[in-house]
Amino acid sequence: MTRLSAAISDTLLxxxxxxxxxxxxxxxxxxxxxxxxxxxxxxxxxxAMVIAASRANARGIRPSPEPRRPDVIRTMAPVALAHALNAPEISHLRTDAPIGSSRS
Structure with a gap:
């Protein structure tokens, strides 16, 4: 479990x-x-936030120059996050629909 958490955290950096x-x-x-x-x-x-970040990164969108609050970044429970990334409730986010559209 510790290795999985570390691998997920490293991937998110x-x-x-x-x-x-x-x-x-x-x-x-x-x-x-x-x-x-x-x-x-x-x-x-x-x-949802990770999916949007991944899309932005893949598209070469420059990140905001504002520093991110540590609580936004470090409160993630990596294993729960990994399960949620595959949740049917957010399957529509894994498409090309813009985050925040009526579909999200």
Whole structure:
């Protein structure tokens, strides 16, 4: 479990500059509105933020020059995040639909 957590954390490092707390907040609010419990809503929110960061990084979008708050980056539970990335509730985020569109 420790190795998995470390591998996930290492994979996220290059994406941190692209993490957008607004995407996280919107995804969390949508998960709560759907009736998800707090832990699941947080994992889904973090997964949405990671997916958006990954897209931005892949597209060569320059990250915001503003430093990210440590609590946005370091509160992730890596194993829960890994499970949430494959959750059917956010499968639409893994498409090319813009994050924050009516589909997300």
């Amino acid at each position: 290059p994406l941190e500059a692209h993490f957008d707390p607004g995407i996280r907040a919107r995804a969390r609010a949508q998960a709560i509105a759907r009736g998800e419990d707090e832990a699941r809503a947080e994992a889904i929110a973090e997964a």
